[in-house]
Amino acid sequence: MKKKDKQQTVAVSEKTQRSTPAQGSSAPIKLELLITIVDKNKAEFYIDLIQSYDVNFQFSEPARGTAKAEILDYLGLADTDKTVIFSVVRSDRLDELMYVLDMKFRTIKNGKGVSVSVPFSSMIGTSVYTFLCNAAEPVWGSNAK
Amino acid sequence: MSENDNKYEMIFCIINAGFSEAVMDAAREAGARGGTVMRARGTAGKEAEEHFKITVHPDKEVVMILVPKDIKDAVLSAVYNSAGMSTAGQGIAFSLPVNKTVGLQ
Numbered sequence: 630m631k632k633k634d635k636q637q638t639v640a641v642s643e644k645t646q647r648s649t650p651a652q653g654s655s656a657p658i659k660l661e662l663l664i665t666i667v668d669k670n671k672a673e674f675y676i677d678l679i680q681s682y683d684v685n686f687q688f689s690e691p692a693r694g695t696a697k698a699e700i701l702d703y704l705g706l707a708d709t710d711k712t713v714i715f716s717v718v719r720s721d722r723l724d725e726l727m728y729v730l731d732m733k734f735r736t737i738k739n740g741k742g743v744s745v746s747v748p749f750s751s752m753i754g755t756s757v758y759t760f761l762c763n764a765a766e767p768v769w770g771s772n773a774k
Numbered sequence: 775m776s777e778n779d780n781k782y783e784m785i786f787c788i789i790n791a792g793f794s795e796a797v798m799d800a801a802r803e804a805g806a807r808g809g810t811v812m813r814a815r816g817t818a819g820k821e822a823e824e825h826f827k828i829t830v831h832p833d834k835e836v837v838m839i840l841v842p843k844d845i846k847d848a849v850l851s852a853v854y855n856s857a858g859m860s861t862a863g864q865g866i867a868f869s870l871p872v873n874k875t876v877g878l879q
Binding site: 727 | 840
């Protein structure tokens with residue numbers, strides 16, 4: 630009887646551990662808005678690349694650069710058509726993603742771009758959060774503040 | 775990864791369509807290097823227009839300018855003076871903190 634009670638206690642304890650934050654953490658993993666500005670004809674490539682880093686929500690907007698005509702002529706560039714990609718990224722995947730983006734910006738022909746991350750200060754809705762995190766349940770992390 | 779983490783701010787300026795050049799000229803004079811322009815549409819309602827005694831031009835442009843933190847105030851001030859609410863551009867401008875950057879070099 631006592632052994633059974635102990636087994637039940639262990640089972641409950643394991644269940645509790647799964648549904649509560651890991652040791653040393655106090656909040657879910659944060660999300661950041663990644664703003665990536667690239668040439669229009671490379672947008673699809675970068676959207677697919679970013680999507681592979683647990684990114685479930687992105688939208689892109691056509692845009693144009695503000696370089697003056699004389700500078701474009703000097704550099705031999707034809708146009709200033711750009712695409713701005715807005716992506717919601719988990720902060721624990723951000724460093725890796727930005728490292729890869731940096732490599733791609735440097736190595737792909739006509740693939741130069743700029744990427745910046747802006748932190749979310751708040752959001753509402755557990756289901757929305759788990760969707761944006763690409764997780765089955767809220768993600769608790771040791772780097773959360 | 776950039777070593778410029780937390781040293782930049784992103785300035786967003788929402789203005790009537792056609793005034794992005796004025797914004798960029800002012801920003802460049804204050805030290806900004808370049809920007810990106812997106813098209814947008816304003817959504818202020820009739821009641822808000824009457825209450826604040828303004829006319830909202832629905833065609834807008836959003837200018838995004840990435841600047842070092844130390845010149846952010848100068849750029850915002852220049853943008854406000856050249857395309858602020860008291861001008862034909864009827865612009866509003868604000869800045870957001872940027873955590874990390876890549877691709878600036």
